[in-house]
Amino acid sequence: MTNNKPELYTSLSPSLLELYPVEKSIVVIIDVLRATSTIAAALYNGAKHIIPVASVAECINIGKQIECITAGERDGQIAEGLTYGNSPFEYPREFVENKTLVLTTTNGTKLLHMALDRNAKGIITGSFPNISAVCDYLLAQKQNVILGCAAWKNRVNIEDTLFAGAVIDRIGKHFSINCDSSQMALTMYNDAKEDLFEFMKLKNASHYQRLSGFGLEKDIRYCLTEDVANVTVVYEQGKLLAK
């Protein structure tokens, strides 16, 4: 089918990203629990910018060179040597405003660097807290889109898939979608949308178990709530910025 709509794909895991036309697309980095939710929260609360880095060592290193907050998690907890973690509640306005955050996370920052290495046409980050901003941005660009799920150590996860489905539910009709993963994400979202939190619990999502085990139910609820930090997050020259 030929039409003038741009194409939309969903990559359910970083291991699958190479199957899609990254260099011709805007890639949306999706790491709902919790990197891209926390990124939205910090920028919404006035952080100057966020520098996403791949390793804890790099994070510590930048922390020695510039005035910044070093933050990150490994396996869901604050990484050794860093000061802050990956919870959206750690970054209220009174703490984060006008500050630079250097962030490393298990899955989200890794996927971002993969998209970068593959010369994505553009990179933004998305999660439920900024879903409207993501959708508005994608509609305005009129470019191909890859919804890139960060997953968990390359294993597909439910929450990132749900976010991809939510975006498709909102703006899918403006794109040409010949992609079973996108259809699956939409099906999942339609099943879950009445109550995303209950769906996560019910489906025994591995992330839900992991995080609720750390007492982070409040974080999970935030990360699944639409538009509580509704800012467009664009990656430009090494930094994530609010647009």
Add this chain to the structure above:
Amino acid sequence: MTNNKPELYTSLSPSLLELYPVEKSIVVIIDVLRATSTIAAALYNGAKHIIPVASVAECINIGKQIECITAGERDGQIAEGLTYGNSPFEYPREFVENKTLVLTTTNGTKLLHMALDRNAKGIITGSFPNISAVCDYLLAQKQNVILGCAAWKNRVNIEDTLFAGAVIDRIGKHFSINCDSSQMALTMYNDAKEDLFEFMKLKNASHYQRLSGFGLEKDIRYCLTEDVANVTVVYEQGKLLAK
């Protein structure tokens, strides 16, 4: 959670297989449209055995050495140099009984060789035509299971995911499942089970489009029908055999 149940995982694409404990598991090769449906049909109809090979060249080569039927497809059509294709209707009893079939397909045979290279504890093939046999076999073995979707050139597809979900729907409670992909497959299947064919059409599945474009709607219906070729298909020493 520790319990005595064996573990079950779903690998939605060959690109994800390495994330799962292949060497400790029985891998079910799932290529609903159409390799593992056709394999079930041919063995159900009395084929002596099936030799799955990775390349068309290898298939032609074996055809020169032994008395056999050389068959296979690339991109959904009979591959050049081979005599038969990948439709279950090409292998009725009067044609295939007691014969050796050498088969190469785009995705299914590739995944099988990946499981083999990774020393899977056991390899069987499954699709809707032999779903009961698959489930009975897996229950009897009491081993870890990986439901391995062959996908389409590594892109996740709906029909293989639906079969994984159907197996989980039947026997999931006998396994420990900490795997979001399995939960997704089950959710998809529950949405689709009333009418798998209509679901495939509705979701605009890429395979459905591809095959229905070749006039293969009859094939698709067969491949989605439970227990029409209900035979256990086990891979042993280079051959797929009915057990």
